[in-house]
Amino acid sequence: MTVSSTQSLTERHPLADAFPGDGVETIGNDADGHTVLAVDRSHLLEILRQLRDDDRFRCDFLSDICGVDYPDRQQRFDVVYHLANLDSGERYRVKVAVDEDDAVLPSAYGVWKAADWFEREVWDMFGVRFEGHPNLKRILTHEAFHGHPLRKDYDPGQRWLLTEKDIMTPEWAREEQLDDQHMESQVLNLGPSHPATHGTLRTVLRLEGENIVKAESEIGYLHRCFEKMSETHGWQQVIPYTDRLNYCSSMINGVGYALAVENMLGIEAPPRAQVVRVILSELSRIMDHAVCLGANLVDLGALTNFWYFFQIREEIYGLLESCAGGRLTVSYARIGGLAHDVPADFEEQVRRLLDYIPPFVADVDKLITRNRIFRDRTEGIGVLSPEEAVAWGWTGPCLRACGVPYDVRKAHPYMGYEQYEFDVPVATTGDTYARYLVRMEEIRQSLRIIRQAIDNLPGGPVITDDHHVALPPKEKVYTEMESLIWHFKLIFEGIKVPPGDAYHFTEGANGELGYYIVSDGSGTPYRIKVRPPCFALYQAYPHILEGLLVPDAIAILGSLNIIAGELDR
Amino acid sequence: MRQPDGSSSMLTTRVDAMLGWVRKNSLWPLPFGTACCAIEFMSVVSAHYDLARFGAEVVRFSPRQADLMIVAGTITDKMAPAVKRIYDQMAEPKYVISMGACACTGGFYRAYHVVQGVDEFIPVDVYVPGCPPTPEALMHGIIKLQEMIQNGETKYDRLKHPEPDRTASAG
Ligand code: SF4
Numbered sequence: 001m002t003v004s005s006t007q008s009l010t011e012r013h014p015l016a017d018a019f020p021g022d023g024v025e026t027i028g029n030d031a032d033g034h035t036v037l038a039v040d041r042s043h044l045l046e047i048l049r050q051l052r053d054d055d056r057f058r059c060d061f062l063s064d065i066c067g068v069d070y071p072d073r074q075q076r077f078d079v080v081y082h083l084a085n086l087d088s089g090e091r092y093r094v095k096v097a098v099d100e101d102d103a104v105l106p107s108a109y110g111v112w113k114a115a116d117w118f119e120r121e122v123w124d125m126f127g128v129r130f131e132g133h134p135n136l137k138r139i140l141t142h143e144a145f146h147g148h149p150l151r152k153d154y155d156p157g158q159r160w161l162l163t164e165k166d167i168m169t170p171e172w173a174r175e176e177q178l179d180d181q182h183m184e185s186q187v188l189n190l191g192p193s194h195p196a197t198h199g200t201l202r203t204v205l206r207l208e209g210e211n212i213v214k215a216e217s218e219i220g221y222l223h224r225c226f227e228k229m230s231e232t233h234g235w236q237q238v239i240p241y242t243d244r245l246n247y248c249s250s251m252i253n254g255v256g257y258a259l260a261v262e263n264m265l266g267i268e269a270p271p272r273a274q275v276v277r278v279i280l281s282e283l284s285r286i287m288d289h290a291v292c293l294g295a296n297l298v299d300l301g302a303l304t305n306f307w308y309f310f311q312i313r314e315e316i317y318g319l320l321e322s323c324a325g326g327r328l329t330v331s332y333a334r335i336g337g338l339a340h341d342v343p344a345d346f347e348e349q350v351r352r353l354l355d356y357i358p359p360f361v362a363d364v365d366k367l368i369t370r371n372r373i374f375r376d377r378t379e380g381i382g383v384l385s386p387e388e389a390v391a392w393g394w395t396g397p398c399l400r401a402c403g404v405p406y407d408v409r410k411a412h413p414y415m416g417y418e419q420y421e422f423d424v425p426v427a428t429t430g431d432t433y434a435r436y437l438v439r440m441e442e443i444r445q446s447l448r449i450i451r452q453a454i455d456n457l458p459g460g461p462v463i464t465d466d467h468h469v470a471l472p473p474k475e476k477v478y479t480e481m482e483s484l485i486w487h488f489k490l491i492f493e494g495i496k497v498p499p500g501d502a503y504h505f506t507e508g509a510n511g512e513l514g515y516y517i518v519s520d521g522s523g524t525p526y527r528i529k530v531r532p533p534c535f536a537l538y539q540a541y542p543h544i545l546e547g548l549l550v551p552d553a554i555a556i557l558g559s560l561n562i563i564a565g566e567l568d569r
Numbered sequence: 570m571r572q573p574d575g576s577s578s579m580l581t582t583r584v585d586a587m588l589g590w591v592r593k594n595s596l597w598p599l600p601f602g603t604a605c606c607a608i609e610f611m612s613v614v615s616a617h618y619d620l621a622r623f624g625a626e627v628v629r630f631s632p633r634q635a636d637l638m639i640v641a642g643t644i645t646d647k648m649a650p651a652v653k654r655i656y657d658q659m660a661e662p663k664y665v666i667s668m669g670a671c672a673c674t675g676g677f678y679r680a681y682h683v684v685q686g687v688d689e690f691i692p693v694d695v696y697v698p699g700c701p702p703t704p705e706a707l708m709h710g711i712i713k714l715q716e717m718i719q720n721g722e723t724k725y726d727r728l729k730h731p732e733p734d735r736t737a738s739a740g
Contacts, residue, residue: 141682142647149681158681164650193601193651195630200603200648221648222603225680240677247605291608310615317612328609328701565604 018056023047032263032502034091044096045106051083051092052111059083059092060390062108065118066529067126068518071152076100077126080516081108082503082531086390086406093503098128107133114393117539125150140220140568143168149228156228170216173204185213188550192221196299196554200564203542203553210549215542222564230528234494235261236335238525243329245530246566248291249284249509254333259414260504260515261335264497267469273337273462274415279350279453280323280332282446283316286357288509289439296436296558297368300377305364312360319349335495336470337463350454354447361443378432382544382556385430393536396511398560401438402430408507420449435559469495494523508533510561532566585721592662593715596625599635599659601652604642606669609701618704623711632658643671644684656691662725664718666710667693670700692724
């Protein structure tokens, strides 16, 4: 099956003059206003450089690289780069096609450091090699894996077993090293099962005394094949899978996905659904920050705060459970709105939470913000400059802690965020302490948004009445022929998303959560690529560590809030 | 416990019963939490649900200090050797609770990188269904395990005494 791009690619695009050579095959805009360029492989690197350096573009930010497989096409794979200029908000998508027999591209690592892990993922999933990449090996699947699982001809159930003898140790960790005093330096394997690595993260460190001289992170211990699974399910059925990406704030993921698909369908959820989505998303953001801060503080030895923060979560769970039926994995969003309306006492419950949460936050504030021990352990630790943070593809609270005020809710408002008054907290120092401060303040700002939203909660339906997308009400199905037909068609054929591709992004709890969706017009997604904010955050982690101590490594890891479900998908 | 001549006595069964009673009320869990279920496990040990009420709140991350492994979350093929290694490092007697659909059967991830149930490579005593199981469900699982320990029905007991001849030992 071939998917053709639906963008209206004009011959004389205003930016066409910027590329005088024959490197750019087509240039145009998609429905969201993103500039789409199809590029010839031989000129890829030079065009990417131009996009970064030319004043007309200034794409300082690489948000994602992904592959798409079209087995019937002569040039089988597309590799898609998503770029942005964070100041102007302009978005660019660069596509380059490669043959299966000669699937090689130049690495963009020299242009944006963020390309590091994204390119490794494309290699792992599709088998496209990147020449000049410093460490091109599998990233999500394990060492004994064969084949490239996101190729369309890879059987989703085909497993390969890993035994202990195949487990990876980086090259450099195997060689013995002697320092000047002829003392051997030591290799420490932190994780994957270590209380401070939260279950599934592994970092190999080379230590001299307690100083970290080299570090490498290994991920994929929770690679649950989200993207392959979504290709084998219907559009609505993907929602439960999205919940399990960042499971600390599952509502945000589901809403982000629903918005991305709605965007392709050209529909909007009714106003009531939008406001409920905002309220529950912001509550989820609070939950996410609470678990991040709580866990970070436990790792630093401050257990009490964890119980305080968890109590907030318990209360929010109560609300989510009464709305959706599930505490953690809510699956409440639907394409076109919400699964069903909120309970009758929703407003009351939200107002109660608005009063309930602040004292807990204030308690933690009192215990921690000016706590000498905490500040000594976090101030000046794990510093990243704003330029570096952008180059690594950082977004969200961690980027704002470095001083870059980029928040999708402000820069590209969606779901009515432009109506709410809230501030984007920014710190300047870019260290672990700054990340703590930014998250604390974001909890307060989220409360502010919720307060405004609940004051203006409109009535009306919570799901669109477009029956190409949403099931008609049950009473009508039993009484009207037409509704019955809609019901059958939707159940058997699924939602028909028009063919084409689009990238839609929202502000997740950890930063820019993007969905790049390719549809072929059938009832199942052709390709869904998630741009997980953690992935970009975590790839910088081993580089930050060099020169620090092991206890710093723990403090920094907690402050980045790496959620394995989202990191490994 | 058996006498050198192969017979068992009144006294030793009482020791068994007492050991079972002691063990069931002082479970030290090692949470092998990898994913969403681990977050629900955190709920169970937090103030609201408070696992201490069942004597199982001493969460230990070292396998040497724990006797109950709670596998909470999806186990991938990449993670499997680590789970096995940690299970092997635990001192006996040891028990396993598999928490959540993923740990029990792979859940809705019938996929190329996911173990279709941890009982592929470690013995599981109690399976707690749910995605994620509610805290109450996990507590129910722990109580179930306590009963099994008391009655000598866990995988560990069965592997140790392949044919538990309970009537004979009671007499
Ligand atoms: S059973 Fe469900 S909640 Fe638990 S780890 Fe699996 S997907 Fe997550």
